[in-house]
Amino acid sequence: MNKSKINHFFNRLPLHLAVIGLMLIWVVPAIGLLVTSLRPVQAINTNGWWMTLAALPGEEEYNQLCADCHGTDGKDLPEADLSDPEVVGLFPRSIQLLAMLGQEIDGQPHMGTLPLPDAQQAADIATQMKRLAGIESQPRLTLNNYIDSMVGYRGTKNYLADCEAGVQASGINCNISDLLNPRGMGRAFVNSVIVTVPATILPILFAAFAGYAFAWLDFKGRYFLFAILVGLQVIPLQMTLVPISRMYAELGLNGSFLGVWLFHTGFGMPYSIYLMRNFLGTLPRDLFESAYLDGASHWTAFRMLALPLAMPAVASLAIFQFLWVWNDLLVALVFLGGTKPVMTYQISNMVSSLGAGWHLLTASAFLSMLLPMVIFFAFQRYFVRGMLAGAVKG
């Protein structure tokens, strides 16, 4: 490395450190969320997600005190095979285990020179024995939280265990219809998609028409209209909630998808029109003029020229509008509420009703991130372009 390269490296260092720092701030909690959502409830309640790979309770004690003679898998003494459910079943409670350990075998202390476990250790060892025998399996990671959150299970164990045991919590049928349980994230996912797709397509479609008109149609007052449109962007959404919901009440639109679509369309349009007009306005004038000379109508010019060329702008608008509507809680809460719960509503509901239900909360949060993440990775390059489009022309 020559001197200028070294200089360059050190000049860039603060920038790189800052980027790495920002990345960690974002990624570490996200990983914590993901890991937590995959852990069994008992484990979440015992210790933090970074302890996921630490020993399970009882494992250590067992290996210290019993593994010498019985082996780590409990099989070393065939006449006292601790991986045999029948042998382990003789000691349903740790008290019985302790009492047995205190008895002598052929005149020798059971554990030889090793000390007897205390009550807590005995309880943990009993858990480990049950695990070895397969009576009580406690995997480190499980998908149960996701299943429970999808079907809206609110019992004390988990959905699969309950259904296997033939117990049916309220609202649970133990068949495929549970995915549409109104309390579950499965149903909420469907509702979110129903809300988001039209609320993304409609404003952009109208904005494309309007943007073309503002850019290439000569009509009276278009600058004035455009100025009003730009001005409309400063109106905060919150201010319109009450008047619009009163209007919706008269029209019977409260609690309907149509109401939310209209609302999001209205609020998505000013900025979309603004961006589309600026984008279409930068296309070469000659292009359109020669098209008109060749006898193309405005509709043809829009369809064959403007729209294909504006694809980058449309794509980035679509991505941002999609994310905005998908993550929106306020509008969904006011206009849909519990009648057609969307994912954000369902999660906010869980926070209040479940308190410390971390297993369901984390799984639900991840479920709601799933589609945006897929979209992000699929259209990654449009994100950058979209931000640039906003920066250069906005």
Ligand code: HEC
């Ligand atoms: C010094 C060796 C040794 C150690 C240490 C030891 N065991 Fe044993 N264990 C034995 C022997 C030997 C037997 C009797 C086998 C037989 O039935 O002939 C036995 C039997 C058992 C049985 C079966 C008893 C029955 O009535 O069926 C259980 C359960 C058991 N041990 C649990 C434990 C546990 C739990 C620990 C650790 C806290 C432990 N042992 C530590 C040697 C040991």
